Amino acid sequence: MNIIHFLIKDIFRKKMRVLLTIFGITIGVSVCIIMLGIGESIKHSFKDIYGKRHIDVVVQEKEQLSILLSRVDDQLAQEIRSIPAVEDAGAVLLYIHKQKKAAVPVFGWESGTFLFDDVELVQGRKPAPGQDQVMVGAALAESLKKEGEMRIKIKGRPLNVVGTFKSSSPFEQSAIAMPLADLQHLLREDGKASFINVRLRPESRAETATDAAIQKMEALSPGIEAMHADAFVSEKTKFIVVGEQFSFLVSLITIIAVALGLANTMISSSFEKRKFLAILMALGWPQIGIAMLFVCESVIVVLIGGALGMVLGYKSMGFIFHSTSIQAFAPELNAMLVFKIVLMMLASAVVAALVPAWITLRSNPVEVIRSE
Amino acid sequence: MNKTSDGRDLFRVENVGKYYPSTQSHALRDVSVTIPRGEFVGIKGPSGSGKSTLLYLLSGLFTPSSGSIYFNEEPLVGIKNKSLYRRSHLGFVFQDFYLYPGFTALENVLFPNLFQLFIPSNVREKAEKLLEELHIEGKKGAPVETLSAGERQRVCIARALLNDPECILADEPTGNLDSHNGQIILEMLKKINEMRRTTIVLVTHEERVSQYVHRLITIVDGKIGK
Numbered sequence: 001m002n003i004i005h006f007l008i009k010d011i012f013r014k015k016m017r018v019l020l021t022i023f024g025i026t027i028g029v030s031v032c033i034i035m036l037g038i039g040e041s042i043k044h045s046f047k048d049i050y051g052k053r054h055i056d057v058v059v060q061e062k063e064q065l066s067i068l069l070s071r072v073d074d075q076l077a078q079e080i081r082s083i084p085a086v087e088d089a090g091a092v093l094l095y096i097h098k099q100k101k102a103a104v105p106v107f108g109w110e111s112g113t114f115l116f117d118d119v120e121l122v123q124g125r126k127p128a129p130g131q132d133q134v135m136v137g138a139a140l141a142e143s144l145k146k147e148g149e150m151r152i153k154i155k156g157r158p159l160n161v162v163g164t165f166k167s168s169s170p171f172e173q174s175a176i177a178m179p180l181a182d183l184q185h186l187l188r189e190d191g192k193a194s195f196i197n198v199r200l201r202p203e204s205r206a207e208t209a210t211d212a213a214i215q216k217m218e219a220l221s222p223g224i225e226a227m228h229a230d231a232f233v234s235e236k237t238k239f240i241v242v243g244e245q246f247s248f249l250v251s252l253i254t255i256i257a258v259a260l261g262l263a264n265t266m267i268s269s270s271f272e273k274r275k276f277l278a279i280l281m282a283l284g285w286p287q288i289g290i291a292m293l294f295v296c297e298s299v300i301v302v303l304i305g306g307a308l309g310m311v312l313g314y315k316s317m318g319f320i321f322h323s324t325s326i327q328a329f330a331p332e333l334n335a336m337l338v339f340k341i342v343l344m345m346l347a348s349a350v351v352a353a354l355v356p357a358w359i360t361l362r363s364n365p366v367e368v369i370r371s372e
Numbered sequence: 373m374n375k376t377s378d379g380r381d382l383f384r385v386e387n388v389g390k391y392y393p394s395t396q397s398h399a400l401r402d403v404s405v406t407i408p409r410g411e412f413v414g415i416k417g418p419s420g421s422g423k424s425t426l427l428y429l430l431s432g433l434f435t436p437s438s439g440s441i442y443f444n445e446e447p448l449v450g451i452k453n454k455s456l457y458r459r460s461h462l463g464f465v466f467q468d469f470y471l472y473p474g475f476t477a478l479e480n481v482l483f484p485n486l487f488q489l490f491i492p493s494n495v496r497e498k499a500e501k502l503l504e505e506l507h508i509e510g511k512k513g514a515p516v517e518t519l520s521a522g523e524r525q526r527v528c529i530a531r532a533l534l535n536d537p538e539c540i541l542a543d544e545p546t547g548n549l550d551s552h553n554g555q556i557i558l559e560m561l562k563k564i565n566e567m568r569r570t571t572i573v574l575v576t577h578e579e580r581v582s583q584y585v586h587r588l589i590t591i592v593d594g595k596i597g598k
Contacts, residue, residue, distance in 0.1 A: 001479050002490050013474045279470040280483065282433060283531075284459025289487030366433045369470070 007296050014269070021265045022305040025345070028258035029309025030316055032341050033333070035247040035254075037317050040337050041170070043233070048169035050197075050229040053118060056205060058232040059089075059217055060195040062225045067194060068094060072224055074180065074193040077110060079220050085204035085213040090115035091193035093183050097154055097176065104140065105175040106154060108183025114199055119177070124163030129179040135163035137173040152176060155186045198226075252344075259348030263355050266298055270356035277360050278368035291357040298353035299346065306345045310338065381445070382539055382571050383407040383430055388439035390425050390594075399425040400594045402439070409538070412565040412572045414585035422594040423575045427541050430573065431464070432457055459484065463532030463540040463570075465561075467547035469524045471516040471531075477503060477523075478512040481530045495534070502530035506560060522553030529560060539571040540564070546578060558584045 011018050049055070059080065061070040074091040081089045090113030095106045109115035111129050119126065123141070127133035134152060136144065141164040144150070151158045159178070167173050184190045204213055210228065217226040227235070270277065277290060314333055383406065390400040399422040407413055407430075415423045428434045429441060432454040441448040443461070451457045458464075471480045481499040485491055503509045506526040511519055516527060525545060532540050542561065546554035562584045565572050574581065582588050590597035 001482055001486070001496075003486055003488070006475075006479070006486055009474070273472075275470060276472050279464075279466075280487075281455070282431070282458065282464055283484045284455045284457070284462070285484075285487050286453075286455045286459075292487070364433065366428045369466070 003293075003296065004300075007293070007300055010273075011297055011300060014272075017265065017268070018301060021262060021301055022308065024261050025258055025302055025305025026309040026312055028254045029306050029341060029345060030313035031254045032251040032344070033310055033313025033337075034317050034320065035251045036337055036341070037313060037333060038320065039247055040334055041317065041321075044334060045169050045171035046233045047230075049167075049172060050233055052168045053114075053197075054199050055197045055229050056200040056210060057198040057214060057217065057226050058195050058229055059198060059224055059226045060232075062223050068096065070194050071189075071192050072194075072196060073221075074110065074184075074191055074196075076220060076224065077113070077193070077196045080196060080198055080217055083213060083216050085200055085209060085216070087199045087201045088114045089196055089198045091180055091196050093180055093187070093189065093192065094194040095154075095183060095187060097152075099152070105171065106183060107172075107175055107177045108180040108193075109177055110180045110193075115197060116177075116179075119165045119167075122164050122166045124161075127162050127178050127182075129181050132157065132159050132182070133162045134159045134176050134178040135165050136161055136177070137175045138164055138166050139170070139173040140175065157186060255344045255348055258345070259352050262298060262302065262348060263352035265301070266294060266352050267356045267359070269297065270294065270360050274360065274363070274368050278363070278365035281361075281365040282369070287361050290361060291354070294353035294357040294360075295350055298349040302345050302349035306342065310341070380409050381406045382409045382411075382443065383573075384442040384445070385426070385429075386440045386442070388426075388429060388436045388441060390422070390429060390434065391437040398594050400429075400436075400591075403591070403594070403596055404439075405589060405596060407539075407571060407573060409571055410565070410569045411587065412562060412585045413574070414581045414588040415573065415575045415591060416577060416579075416581065416588055417591035417597070418577060421591045423591045424543055426591065427543055427573060427575050430539075431462055431541055459535060461538045463535070463537035465525070465528045465532050465540060465542040465545045467544035469516075469521075469528050469548070471524055471527055473517045474515060476513050477508065477516055477519065477527045477530075480516055480527055481534060484531060484534050499530065499534060502533050503527070506530055520553075521549050522556060525549060525553070525557050526560070529557070529564070533564065533568075533570075536568075537570065539573060542572060542574040544575055544577070546576065554578070555580075 050058070059072060059076065060067070061072055064070040077089045077091040080086055090110040092110070092115065093108035095108070097104045097106045116126060119135075121135070122138060124135065127135050136152075141161070144152075144161065150161050152161060153159070154176075165177065180193065184192060198217070200210060200213055204210065214226040214228075218224060277293075281290060310333065385403055385405045388400055388403045389398065391398050403426065415426060417423045425434065429436055432448055432451065435449065443451070443457070472483065478499055481502060482491055482496065485495055500509065500512060503512050506529060508523050508526050511523055516524060519527065528545070540561070545561070546557050549557060558581065561572055561574065564570055574585065
């Protein structure tokens with residue numbers, strides 16, 4: 001027997017109480033995962049669009065906060081391509097289409113640019129301009145297949161699905177892509193784009209070279225602004241993930257509630273075995289040993305509840321994504337988010353344990369032994 | 373000096389008094405006593421006479437209100453790490469056993485060393501050997517709540533002996549036992565004293581203890597009686 005064996009055996013002596021505590025922690029952690037994870041998943045999905053496709057700069061309407069409302073002339077892409085530091089540039093028109101109950105992003109990509117060329121087809125072919133053709137992301141293709149549909153109606157116009165593409169971004173996986181001119185026509189926005197994605201030449205990707213290229217792009221028109229792709233994603237996702245700070249606050253309150261519940265359990269536990277603890281102190285257990293008894297017990301309960309909470313949170317997030325209008329996204333548990341939640345939970349476990357440990361260590365063992 | 377003592381004092385208590393502010397009572401007044409190494413000493417007295425208080429003063433769990441206590445000629449008040457002092461030099465046997473239910477006899481014997489992350493296999497072997505010496509090796513895997521009172525007290529003695537203490541402090545160890553089991557426990561303590569030369573300070577109110585101990589100290593109203 002060692003201390004861990006003792007703790008596990010001791011914890012489960014009071015099955016109902018510990019199971020209820022673990023259940024509470026599980027719910028608390030899953031709430032945090034959902035609250036913080038949804039935002040993270042959406043952010044990550046956007047980052048993938050830019051990072052994995054080597055988009056370095058995004059040009060959009062100046063001082064426009066909404067990516068959906070931003071409008072620039074698509075001709076600007078041609079002018080940007082003439083800048084020596086630029087390898088390629090493609091105009092994009094973004095529209096959110098309501099497909100039954102779900103919101104499906106529709107990308108109008110400029111034909112003949114890397115936006116179309118880099119796409120990895122898994123089935124069929126790329127849509128030809130002026131033919132009422134679209135291609136869909138693999139996730140959307142899957143759900144269309146289930147429904148037996150090979151046509152999509154946008155703005156009342158039926159479009160043929162001619163290909164399926166694969167993307168590392170869940171956002172694109174559930175998207176529709178079509179030639180820019182066709183989407184412009186459908187939306188009656190000829191000559192307009194939401195933004196222009198720019199890929200720089202490899203030698204121009206250094207910070208200073210990128211800044212110089214950005215200045216040249218901005219000089220092309222007074223109504224536009226060019227941003228580093230990372231900065232663009234951070235700024236845009238701030239507004240896409242409405243209430244990110246609110247989510248964090250709710251998560252924090254949840255963690256505090258969990259910590260208080262845990263502290264209550266730990267105090268009850270210490271009260272129940274106060275005589276035993278007094279005996280351990282009388283037998284010569286060091287104070288740090290007694291404190292560690294509480295901390296380890298608390299940490300074990302938190303780790304069990306936390307692990308279950310993460311699984312539940314992840315599954316719930318998937319359920320939320322698939323059952324609501326944001327099915328374009330896939331649940332994601334990135335390492336930093338898991339680390340943050342684990343850190344918060346461990347901190348709450350230690351705080352919850354220190355209260356009863358302090359109460360116990362302040363007491364005189366003989367007085368506790370003699371108290372009954 | 374008795375025949376088992378080596379002549380050196382393990383404990384020296386000088387003019388010790390203990391006042392409990394909470395009850396505004398003097399548990400001990402001006403008590404002086406020496407306990408040589410290897411002695412089996414009984415402390416006898418009626419309830420509330422202060423005999424257990426003296427025991428807990430020796431353990432460092434209480435501090436005297438006045439006077440001094442020396443352990444191996446070192447003032448107890450000067451020992452900063454009282455936990456280490458108890459762990460290294462003392463063993464405890466209580467009237468109410470204070471074993472932890474849900475755990476086996478062997479696990480309870482190991483409790484004094486459980487704060488270590490891993491208990492070495494030789495300590496475990498030693499615990500098993502102690503249970504064997506106390507004739508309860510067959511119960512080592514049994515949950516303590518299934519043991520008889522006599523068996524439980526033997527587990528307590530094994531627990532007290534785990535770290536080879538110089539002294540066992542026993543607070544009415546036969547108080548919850550019938551006379552037969554009480555006699556067995558007293559015989560075991562006597563044997564431990566003789567075989568291991570462990571000093572034993574035994575608090576009791578039973579007359580029969582005088583047959584087993586080398587010396588019987590009587591405390592009445594907080595003072596050493598005659």
